[in-house]
Amino acid sequence: MSVTDPSLSAAHAEVKAEITRTDTKTALLLAFVGAVLAGAFTVARDVPLTVPATVAGGFGLALLVGAVGMLLWSVRPNLSGRHGFPLWATLTAEEIGAAVARDLAADIAGLSRLAVGKFTCLRRAVDLTLTGGALLILAALLTAGGAA
Secondary structure (H helix, E strand, C coil), rough: CCCHHHHHHHHHHHHHHHHHHHHHHHHHHHHHHHHHHHHHHHHHHHCCCCHHHHHHHHHHHHHHHHHHHHHHHHHCCCCCCCCHHHHCCCCCCCHHHHHHHHHHHHHEEEEEEEEHHHHHHHHHHHHHHHHHHHHHHHHHHHHHCCCC
């Protein structure tokens, strides 16, 4: 096995750390959105809503469900075999060492594309969550104000 360039090893570690951070943020946002959805359904069941509040709340809930979909898509396992575990599961110990030494730059590029995809989904989910939350607040204000 050849000696790996330290800058390539550092870049590889950085990309893997970014994927981990993105997955952690995704998990936290997924838990938050789940709690908001549960709370909204509980409140909507117990409070008489006006038509405008129902419409605004319905759109808000739809956006939150869309955010959940984006979050789940961003953490969906990639089993195509291009990087990491699926590829390594098909190799012997010697082949893994040779593949890592030979293809570290390609792995960094592939993992970077994966990280950007995850980050993009997370960003869209945050946008949907903010918009959905704003609509739920509007629905609450319409209900509290008694708008008809």
